[in-house]
Amino acid sequence: MTDIHDRARAELQALRDAILVAALNEVPFDGWSRAAITRAETKLGASLGPKAGYRAFPGGPAEMAEHASDYFDRRMLARLNALDLDAMKIRERVAAGVRARIEAAAPYREASRRLLAFLALPGNKPMAIRLAWRSCDLIWYAAGDNATDFNHYTKRGLLFPVYTTTILYWLSDQSEGYADTWGYLDRRIADVLKIPGYQAKIKKAFGRLPWPFRRPGPAPV
Numbered sequence: 001m002t003d004i005h006d007r008a009r010a011e012l013q014a015l016r017d018a019i020l021v022a023a024l025n026e027v028p029f030d031g032w033s034r035a036a037i038t039r040a041e042t043k044l045g046a047s048l049g050p051k052a053g054y055r056a057f058p059g060g061p062a063e064m065a066e067h068a069s070d071y072f073d074r075r076m077l078a079r080l081n082a083l084d085l086d087a088m089k090i091r092e093r094v095a096a097g098v099r100a101r102i103e104a105a106a107p108y109r110e111a112s113r114r115l116l117a118f119l120a121l122p123g124n125k126p127m128a129i130r131l132a133w134r135s136c137d138l139i140w141y142a143a144g145d146n147a148t149d150f151n152h153y154t155k156r157g158l159l160f161p162v163y164t165t166t167i168l169y170w171l172s173d174q175s176e177g178y179a180d181t182w183g184y185l186d187r188r189i190a191d192v193l194k195i196p197g198y199q200a201k202i203k204k205a206f207g208r209l210p211w212p213f214r215r216p217g218p219a220p221v
Contacts, residue, residue, distance in 0.1 A: 012056075015048060016067050019056040023064065027111040032061050032118035062124065065115060069131040073138055075104035080142045090143060095189055097139030098163055099182060102170050106178075113171050136163050162188045 022040035030036040037060070041053035049055070057063040079100040085093050105112045119128035136159045145155060166188060170181040 015052060016056045016064075017071060018044060018048060019053055020064060020067055020071055024068070024108040024111040027108075027114045032065060032114050034060050037061070037064060061118065062127065065118060065124070066127065066131065068115060069135065072101060072104045073135055076101040076135075077138065077142060079103065085143065090145075091189055093143035094139060094159060095185055097142055098159075098166055098185055101135055101139065101163075102167060102178070102181065109171065112167075116167070116171070132164055133160060136160050139163070158192050162192060 019037065019040050022043050023036045026036040026039040026043070027033075030039060037053040037057055041048075041051075044052065057067070076097065077100075080097060083096060083100075085096070088096065116128075118124060119131070133156060136156045139159065140155050145152075147155065162185070166181065166185045169184045170178060173181045175181070
């Protein structure tokens with residue numbers, strides 16, 4: 001039974017990936033919309049079966065947005081797996097993670113711009129925070145962090161503004177090979193490490209974060 005479920009999950013993921021990649025080429029024209037999903041389905045033809053777009057994303061653009069983040073996260077991890085992270089310092093591993101995440105989305109920069117505009121809509125902001133937090137979480141795990149105490153949240157809280165502002169910088173970067181973005185990323189990481197008392201500020205802010213960013217109960221472990 002487990003094999004059947006695993007195969008079904010793998011088939012659904014493959015369907016979603018195919019529709020997403022096709023839709024990413026339509027989003028610059030149709031926006032992050034059901035129309036982009038429909039055009040992607042039409043472009044792929046009958047090879048994926050009837051109503052492939054609906055079967056992939058019955059929840060519409062919001063569900064596709066969440067899958068896009070997962071898709072780019074998986075591509076990021078594949079890039080990181082090809083690097084010798086053990087030979088790097090922790091800050092270099094984290095910087096490599098942010099860079100790999102951006103490079104994963106780089107072939108679809110205009111679609112990424114449209115995605116951020118979609119996530120900035122009032123009803124989508126909680127999802128935007130959750131997806132960015134998850135990417136930061138994966139970057140830290142890839143860097144070798146397995147902390148389960150408050151340092152788990154502190155490290156991700158430190159990375160969160162670096163990650164999000166670097167993506168915004170990248171979207172307007174016209175330098176060759178995004179050299180300015182990588183310079184900005186290095187400066188932001190260096191600046192964060194210099195801020196005295198930053199962990200205390202993160203700890204205070206953490207108490208105001210909604211679930212799933214903090215553990216239930218009177219205080220985080």
